[in-house]
Amino acid sequence: MRQFIGVESDILSAPEPVESGAVRRYAQAIMDEDPVFADDGKAQGQGLPGKVAPPLFPVQSFRRAFGTPDQLVERAADPDFDGSVGSSMRGLPELPTAGLVRLNGGSEIELLRYARHGERISIQARYASITERETSKGPMIIVVIETSYFTTPDDPIMRVRSTSLLREPQK
Amino acid sequence: MNRRTFESVEIGDELSLTRGPLTEPIMMRWSANMENWHRIHYDRKFALEHEKLPDLLVNGSFKQQFIMTMLRKWAGAEGWVWKVKFQFRAMNLVGETLQVWARVADKKREADYGLIELELGIKNNDGKESTPGTALVALPYKDGARVRYPFVPPKIKSDK
Numbered sequence: 001m002r003q004f005i006g007v008e009s010d011i012l013s014a015p016e017p018v019e020s021g022a023v024r025r026y027a028q029a030i031m032d033e034d035p036v037f038a039d040d041g042k043a044q045g046q047g048l049p050g051k052v053a054p055p056l057f058p059v060q061s062f063r064r065a066f067g068t069p070d071q072l073v074e075r076a077a078d079p080d081f082d083g084s085v086g087s088s089m090r091g092l093p094e095l096p097t098a099g100l101v102r103l104n105g106g107s108e109i110e111l112l113r114y115a116r117h118g119e120r121i122s123i124q125a126r127y128a129s130i131t132e133r134e135t136s137k138g139p140m141i142i143v144v145i146e147t148s149y150f151t152t153p154d155d156p157i158m159r160v161r162s163t164s165l166l167r168e169p170q171k
Numbered sequence: 172m173n174r175r176t177f178e179s180v181e182i183g184d185e186l187s188l189t190r191g192p193l194t195e196p197i198m199m200r201w202s203a204n205m206e207n208w209h210r211i212h213y214d215r216k217f218a219l220e221h222e223k224l225p226d227l228l229v230n231g232s233f234k235q236q237f238i239m240t241m242l243r244k245w246a247g248a249e250g251w252v253w254k255v256k257f258q259f260r261a262m263n264l265v266g267e268t269l270q271v272w273a274r275v276a277d278k279k280r281e282a283d284y285g286l287i288e289l290e291l292g293i294k295n296n297d298g299k300e301s302t303p304g305t306a307l308v309a310l311p312y313k314d315g316a317r318v319r320y321p322f323v324p325p326k327i328k329s330d331k
Contacts, residue, residue: 025204026204026205028200029200029201029203029204030201030233030236030237031190031197031240032236032240034243047248047249047317047320048320054236055239055252056232056235056236056239059232060204060206060207060232064206079221082209082210082211082217082221082222083208083209083210083214084207084208084209085208101211101222102209103228103231103259104230104231104232104259105258105259106231106256106257106258106259106260106304107231107255107256107257108254108255109235109239109254109255109256110253110254110324111252111253111254111322112321112324113320113321113322163258169221169222
């Protein structure tokens, strides 16, 4: 799997611009209905250019684009498919880890601004490291992905270094 | 809302946010919202029998929202949550109420704003820590302007 280290995605744009309905659903789901997420006047009153998306909204903006392969359908007959389609959403090649349990190990986030309603977010991601470690529950693969979020490369929004932990299912 | 400034913050100051109980509908709403179909968050049979987990897991992506909400509310409109770092070291299960916490660990002066270093985490009903981490929050000086937006990271090495 080491051949994936350093592999970088192409620049990938979110399937839709940031739109008010998505922001409303997101804010309600995270239980943070800050008016700056919905009201231009309230946002401007806090020094923002207009209503914005919650700070981590860009991370969840990369969904399956219309007309692209639907893994949920394609793998519906696979009882071991855990439903996760994360890496492909960031334009990275899938790692050969079918059958392993994938857990979110954590993140390092650097936030420079909020995404604004109406703008289209792009990303570029890379496999920063892939290592193996012996744990009390057996071998574990640790995958670190670095992702930059921006509208144009000179207009960064945030950078995220996220860690996934992969291990065999427990008996 | 009172303006939080670098000078108004003391090392040892604490902040907190409670989220929960995180029921199945609340967790399902988050998974559906982010179109995350990882079954360990909503398919109990798969979680228990296939993945051998004790129950449905609260998404790490969900927990990090609570950390960010707590820090943003604390920083106020004139501050900025610049960096957040955390590890998901233990599971949080459906039905738990999470206590998100942070404590001011250090303060550093920069040219245009002050940086507040915080230790943080998330504890469950039993006080078990699941998400240790740190954060850097920029706050304006008492007699200074709000932290510039978009945020401009410090360019020079900071002095306490």
